Amino acid sequence: MVEHRPVHNSEVYVLSQTPFLNHLNHHHGGRPSPPSPITPAEDDFCCSPIDKLPLHNFVEPAIAACEEQLAVESRLSGAVHLLNTASTALSCITDLYSSDRVARDGFNRAVDAIVRRQGDHGRNGKLVVIGVGKSGHIAKKLVATFNSLAIQAVFLHPTEALHGDLGQINSRNDTLLLITFSGKTPELLLLLPHLDKSLPLILLTSHTRPETCEIVRQRPxxxxxxxxxxxxxxxxxxxSAPTTSTTVALSVGDALAMVASHELHPSVSKVFAKNHPGGAIGAALRGNSVSPAPSGSSSGVATPSSSRTTSSLSVIPQQPSVPPRHALRDLAIPLHEIPCLESLPRQPGHEPIPTATAGDLLLAAYSSSSGWVRVSHSGVQGVVSPRRIRRLSPSQLALPLSDPSLSWLVTPQAEFVSLTADTEVRNAAEWIKAMRMATATGVRMGLQSEEGVxxxxxxxxxxxDVVGGGQGCVGVLEVESLLESVPKP
Known part of the structure; x- marks a missing residue:
C-alpha cells in the first residue's frame, strides 16, 4: 500500500514559457525542464464507477402491492360506510316510532285499517300496495311478506292502474298503501283522484308531518x-340512488306486516308454515309443530337479577360435545337417560329428598352425565337444562324449587319447541333461525314471542316420536347445541 507523504523535490520546475526564458535557453543551450513526477497515489480501484442499483426490481412490485391493498381498503371502506349509514338510519327511525306522536298514531291507525278489513275481522278485503320505481320494488317485496303472513295483498302499478288495472280494487273492502319517498311522485298524483275516497289510504313516505306532503294535502x-x-x-x-331510503321503507313495512299478522292470527308461525312449504324453511316446517303454552302460563322466562351470578357454578359438567348427526333423534339427549330429582336420594342409603332445593338440583346436575335433570317434585315438573343450572347464584341454592324467584329454572314440556325425531339437524337449525327472525320484529315492538315459546x-x-301408538317426547336438547352442531360452510 502506498504511503501518503509530502513530495520532496530539489528541482525547479518551469510552469510556463516566457520570451525571456526562450531566449536564455536558445543562447545558453538550456533544456526544457522535465515534467513534474506523478504524485504517488493509491490504486484507482476506489475510483471505479459504481453500477446503478436496480431499483425497479423491488420498487415496482412494492408499489403495485400497496396500490392493490389500497384498492381493497377503499372497497371495504365504502361498504362499511354504507352499512353504517343504513344502521344509523334504522336507529333514527326506531327512535321516531318510540317517541314521535305523529308516527305512533299513524302506525296504530295503519294496523287498525288493515286488521278491520281482513278475513274474519272484516269483510274479506285485501291490501293494495301501490308504488313506482324503487318504491315499486319495495311494494312488491312487502306484498310477498304480507301474503306469507296470511294477510291478503296485491301489487298495483299506478300507470297500469290508469289503463284498466283499477279493477283490482274492491271499492267496499280494500285498504290502500301508497309508497313514495318524496310524497309527490307524479304517477301517484295522477292516480289519486281516481281512488275511492271511502277506502282507507296509508302513505309510506319520508314526510314526518302531514302539512309538508303533497299527497296528504290533496287527501287530508x-x-x-x-x-x-x-x-x-x-x-x-x-x-341520490335509493339506498338508506329503501332500507328504512322496507323495515317500516315489515313491522306493519308483522304486527298486523300477530293481531289477525293466534299462531303466526302456523300460518307462515302453511304458506311457506318450499325451500329449507318449508322442509324444516313439514311435520314439525310448536307446542303452545297452556292458558294463563307465562310466555317468557322471568330471570331474577341475582341469577346472573355464576362464579361458583362452573363445576357443572357441560353437555357432552356431539358430532353433527343426520337427524334430531341422533343428537337429542334421551329422556329416559336423564336422572329424575324425585328418585334421587340425598346420600346413598337415605330416603328420597323430602323438599327439593336448588342446591339438590345442582348436585343432581353434577352427577348427571349429560348435565340435564328431570324434576317431578314439590309441584314442579319439567326438565332443567345445563345452561339454566349454570345461572343459579349461590344465594339461591337454599331456596326450594317451588320458590317464585326460581320459576325460570324448570322448563315444562308445554314450553318445549317440539320437532319430530326424523327432522334433519340442518333443516331444524334453519327453521329455528327463521323463527327467530320472524319474531324479532314483534319482540322489538313489545310483543311476546309466538304462543309463549x-x-x-x-x-x-x-x-x-311415536310412543305407545301416539306421539310423545323422547329426548331434549338446548337450541344452542342444535345450532352449534351444524358445521359452518
Whole structure:
C-alpha cells in the first residue's frame, strides 16, 4: 500500500514559457525542464464507477402491492360506510316510532285499517300496495311478506292502474298503501283522484308531518306512515340512488306486516308454515309443530337479577360435545337417560329428598352425565337444562324449587319447541333461525314471542316420536347445541 507523504523535490520546475526564458535557453543551450513526477497515489480501484442499483426490481412490485391493498381498503371502506349509514338510519327511525306522536298514531291507525278489513275481522278485503320505481320494488317485496303472513295483498302499478288495472280494487273492502319517498311522485298524483275516497289510504313516505306532503294535502284523511332518513343520500354517498331510503321503507313495512299478522292470527308461525312449504324453511316446517303454552302460563322466562351470578357454578359438567348427526333423534339427549330429582336420594342409603332445593338440583346436575335433570317434585315438573343450572347464584341454592324467584329454572314440556325425531339437524337449525327472525320484529315492538315459546339460547327443543301408538317426547336438547352442531360452510 502506498504511503501518503509530502513530495520532496530539489528541482525547479518551469510552469510556463516566457520570451525571456526562450531566449536564455536558445543562447545558453538550456533544456526544457522535465515534467513534474506523478504524485504517488493509491490504486484507482476506489475510483471505479459504481453500477446503478436496480431499483425497479423491488420498487415496482412494492408499489403495485400497496396500490392493490389500497384498492381493497377503499372497497371495504365504502361498504362499511354504507352499512353504517343504513344502521344509523334504522336507529333514527326506531327512535321516531318510540317517541314521535305523529308516527305512533299513524302506525296504530295503519294496523287498525288493515286488521278491520281482513278475513274474519272484516269483510274479506285485501291490501293494495301501490308504488313506482324503487318504491315499486319495495311494494312488491312487502306484498310477498304480507301474503306469507296470511294477510291478503296485491301489487298495483299506478300507470297500469290508469289503463284498466283499477279493477283490482274492491271499492267496499280494500285498504290502500301508497309508497313514495318524496310524497309527490307524479304517477301517484295522477292516480289519486281516481281512488275511492271511502277506502282507507296509508302513505309510506319520508314526510314526518302531514302539512309538508303533497299527497296528504290533496287527501287530508290519509294515514301518514313516516319513513324518513337522517340525511340525504347525496350527502351520504354523493349520489341520490335509493339506498338508506329503501332500507328504512322496507323495515317500516315489515313491522306493519308483522304486527298486523300477530293481531289477525293466534299462531303466526302456523300460518307462515302453511304458506311457506318450499325451500329449507318449508322442509324444516313439514311435520314439525310448536307446542303452545297452556292458558294463563307465562310466555317468557322471568330471570331474577341475582341469577346472573355464576362464579361458583362452573363445576357443572357441560353437555357432552356431539358430532353433527343426520337427524334430531341422533343428537337429542334421551329422556329416559336423564336422572329424575324425585328418585334421587340425598346420600346413598337415605330416603328420597323430602323438599327439593336448588342446591339438590345442582348436585343432581353434577352427577348427571349429560348435565340435564328431570324434576317431578314439590309441584314442579319439567326438565332443567345445563345452561339454566349454570345461572343459579349461590344465594339461591337454599331456596326450594317451588320458590317464585326460581320459576325460570324448570322448563315444562308445554314450553318445549317440539320437532319430530326424523327432522334433519340442518333443516331444524334453519327453521329455528327463521323463527327467530320472524319474531324479532314483534319482540322489538313489545310483543311476546309466538304462543309463549321463547326461541332464545335457553330454549329447550323437545324431540317427538311415536310412543305407545301416539306421539310423545323422547329426548331434549338446548337450541344452542342444535345450532352449534351444524358445521359452518
Amino acid at each position: 284523511d290519509t294515514i301518514l306512515l313516516p319513513a324518513p332518513i337522517h340525511e340525504p343520500e347525496t350527502k351520504s354517498f354523493g349520489v 321463547d326461541f332464545g339460547e335457553e330454549c329447550v327443543v323437545g324431540v317427538m
